[in-house]
Structure formats: C-alpha cells, structure tokens
Amino acid sequence: MPEQTEAQLRAIFADEAQNAPPSSAMEQETLDWANTQDKKKRASTRLVLVAAATAMAVAGISIGVARSGDQAVPAPVVAGQYDMQGPIGSSSATSCVEEYSSPTLKDRAFAFDGTAIAIGPSISDKPGARLTTSGVTFQVNEWFKGGSGDTVTVDMWGFGAASEEYGWPRKVPEGTRLLVSGEPRWGGSPLDQAIAWPCGFTRYYDPQTADQWRAAFSNKDGAAP
C-alpha cells in the first residue's frame, strides 16, 4: 500500500512536470536582466578607468618608481612551467580605454619581461584615489621599452578583495613571470609612479608572446601580439 502511494506520487509529479510551461521566455527575461546588470557594472568600471586615464594625462610628480642599477641586464629568471597564460587584469567587468594590439602596445610608455619578487604598498596612490593599487617589484629579465634597471616597482590595481572580479591574481606569487606594460600614472617619465595596464597589456609570460613583444618594440611595423 505505501508503495502504491509512492508510485502514484511519482506518476503524478512526472505528469505535472510534463505540463510545465516552456522556459524560453523566463530564460530570456533572466538573461536580459543579467545583461542590464552587467552594463551597469561595466559603466561603473568605465568611470574608474576613465578616471585613471585622466589622471595619467595629468603631468606631474616625478617620484615613486623604485629602480636599482642602470646598466646591467640581469640573467633571466627561470620561470618553470608556463601553465598560466594570457592576459591578467581583464574580465567582462573591465572596460578598456584601449584595445590590446601591436600598435597600441608600442604606444605604452614602458614594457618589460619580469619576475615578481615582492608586493608592497602602492607607489602611485594619492589620498582619495579611486584606484587602490599595490606596488609589485619585479626582477627584470628584459626591457622592451622605457627602462634599464635590474628591478622595477610598478603599481597593479585590483589586488585584494576585488582581484578576482577584475581578473588579477589575488596575489602574485614570488616567481610569477609576467609581461608588463603601462604608463606613468600621473604623467612624466615612463617609470614615474608607473602603473601596469590591464586589458591584455599585462600578461603571463610565455616565450612566444615575449618574442612578439620584442618584435613589436624593435620593428617599426611590429608583429601582431
């Protein structure tokens, strides 16, 4: 008798499920709503990046980049397996002021292949800055543009709580090798309060992309990154 009731319940529920309305309209409405939320989020992020771009255009302060050594080219740090690839600092939540390409890469004020050796406080944040950054010190394996020291510290934004949302690693482990390019945040010389750009302009290292960057900065026509 109990089995009969249970069997009846299964049959009844299965019948009801077959009579459920099609989900296509609900799915479309849900995705339209999510798309609207994404647009609001992107608009908010765009405000932040426009603020950063505007700040970069402001000529100014000329301190903040920690450099050591002016001549020596350090031996490349062995990066191990290149299992992490592609851009960092980019996500669907990021609106880019410039699209990553060979010509736009060449326009960056500095570019290098470096291995992260330390993370510290920002070198470019001002009180009330809308971008909160951390200063990441790299041992430079190769300069493509804008510098010549053994080490350099540049700011990278999006660390901490917001890191995953913006596609940055929560923490750059010591030994992580990146291809980094960017601008002086508040204007000036290439490495004055330098900030790494997202949107493809800062990427995990791999030999092929490094070759493309080298070609882009050495060849006037440049290879497509």
Added chain:
Amino acid sequence: MTFEEYVTGRGQALLRLAYVLTSDPYLAQDIAQEALTKTYRQWAKVQKSGNPDAYVNRILINGYIDSARRKSSTETPLQSLPETAAVWPDPADEVANRLHIRGLLAALPPRARTVLVLRYYADLDDASIADLLGVTASNVRATASRALAALRDSKDPVIVEENPHA
C-alpha cells in the same frame, strides 16, 4: 560554465521543479526567475561551489515555501477535503485516485509537499533534502511519513503538522 550557459542549460529543469511544487505556471516562473536572479548576484561563489543546482534549488524551495505561507495567511484555510475527494468513486479507479491525491497534495503544508516532491520527483535522498531545507534527515523522514500517511488514509482534512525541529 557561464551564467548564460547555466540558465539555458538548466532553466527548463528548474521551471519543471517549480511547477511541480506550485502547480501554478505563473508562480512557478516567478520563483524560478527569482532563484536565477539571486544566483546571478553570487555567480562567482556559486561556480566555485561546483554544485550550482544545489544553490539554485535551495533558493527556489525557500521561495516556494515563503510564497505558499504568504498565500495561506491571506486565504481561508481548507475546512474539508477538496471536492475531488468527496466524489472519489472507486479506489480501483486510477484516474480518480490520482485526482484524489492531487487534491490532497494541494492541501498539504508547503514543507510537507516539498519533501514529497524532492523525494518522488527529484529523487533526492533524505540527507540531500534535509540539506536543502535546512533541517535534519530525521525531520525529513518524519515529515514524509506523516504526509504519506495522510495521503493514504485521509478521507478527512489533511493535517500534517510542521515541526522543523522534530
């Protein structure tokens, strides 16, 4: 998996579960959509959990129970079985029997109905049901037992006490 892929891949199954719970196509769409929009806000976390269905179903079930309770507080409680029971002509008549059970199901408290739906439609075990409802497995067994007994035995109004702490 992106949120869009999840919605298009699992939307129909979610709506079916909502419809089996509510028997109301409009309410089913409302609570299914609400479950998805709440999930979207936590999508990164939900993805990491590796089990989006459990997260979405929990929201959906809570939405159903809340809506059923709001509804019951604004409607006159059933004083007797739905009419289908009164005209139940013959226990051997499968169609009439199902009509009778449908009427009884409609009169069950929302938590009891949910337990039955999750057991006999979603094929979840008692531990999984308990996890979704935020109660113990023994509570699930007790609720199911009382609900099944009511369905089997009742020619009277269905009274299944809800005691989430049983």
